[in-house]
Amino acid sequence: MSALAQDRVTRIYDRQARLYDALIAPLEVTGCRARRRRLLARAHGATLEVGIGTGKNLEFYGPDVNVVGVDVAPHMLARARRRATRLALPVKLELADIRELPYEDGVFDTVVATCLFCSVPDPVRGLAELGRVVKPGGAVLLLEHVRPRGRFGAWLADTFVGFTRAVLGDEWNRCTEQHLAPGGLEVVDVRREGIWREIVARPGAVEGARTTVAQSRAC
Numbered sequence: 358m359s360a361l362a363q364d365r366v367t368r369i370y371d372r373q374a375r376l377y378d379a380l381i382a383p384l385e386v387t388g389c390r391a392r393r394r395r396l397l398a399r400a401h402g403a404t405l406e407v408g409i410g411t412g413k414n415l416e417f418y419g420p421d422v423n424v425v426g427v428d429v430a431p432h433m434l435a436r437a438r439r440r441a442t443r444l445a446l447p448v449k450l451e452l453a454d455i456r457e458l459p460y461e462d463g464v465f466d467t468v469v470a471t472c473l474f475c476s477v478p479d480p481v482r483g484l485a486e487l488g489r490v491v492k493p494g495g496a497v498l499l500l501e502h503v504r505p506r507g508r509f510g511a512w513l514a515d516t517f518v519g520f521t522r523a524v525l526g527d528e529w530n531r532c533t534e535q536h537l538a539p540g541g542l543e544v545v546d547v548r549r550e551g552i553w554r555e556i557v558a559r560p561g562a563v564e565g566a567r568t569t570v571a572q573s574r575a576c
Contacts (some may be wrong), residue, residue: 362478363454367429369526370410370476374432377411381472385413388553389500393417393471396500396555402466405490407455407483408473412437415446422467427453455483460490467491471500474536475527484540488560497542499556503576504530510552532576 397417409426410433418424428434441448453459468491477483487497505511514530521529534554548555
């Protein structure tokens with residue numbers, strides 16, 4: 358995807374920053390908060406959170422986790438800084454683009470992304486970057502919503518994706534789980550509940566693996 362596509366997404370999320378927590382509140386109270394807590398209990402050591410947004414995950418990291426958080430939207434990152442200060446957490450927060458993370462290969466024990474890959478213009482490239490910066494024995498933790506399996510839900514997601522992309526900056530019909538192998542990641546564990554996926558992955562998918570999204574739109 359072009360830099361123009363990423364710039365458009367960045368502008369949308371910068372505009373949303375002040376209202377973002379209120380916008381996603383319904384998702385939080387209907388299970389997303391519990392999913393965040395459960396998934397992030399697996400984080401350990403030096404941890405990079407990509408697309409940290411307003412810092413919704415910060416309260417769920419254990420005391421042994423050293424967090425570096427990055428986001429492409431400056432106004433979202435400012436919200437995360439305020440939340441970290443409020444929680445008295447020693448978190449390092451930086452402006453960075455998932456397409457080219459400013460870190461050496463294999464420097465993090467854990468890499469985290471939650472509710473992010475619905476809005477990354479090139480998800481395979483982004484996933485490949487996560488695999489690059491995590492240590493060979495480390496973990497990539499993902500919480501994502503994907504295209505519904507049911508016929509009606511899938512139709513809705515496909516029909517209104519142009520609206521959600523233009524207004525909210527995300528695509529509700531992504532099949533992120535199927536993008537992992539093309540991004541060089543191997544799934545270790547996955548919990549599937551409706552449209553939600555809690556994924557634990559690691560570097561090591563077979564080189565040249567191809568996505569099946571074009572062949573089957575089911576996620």
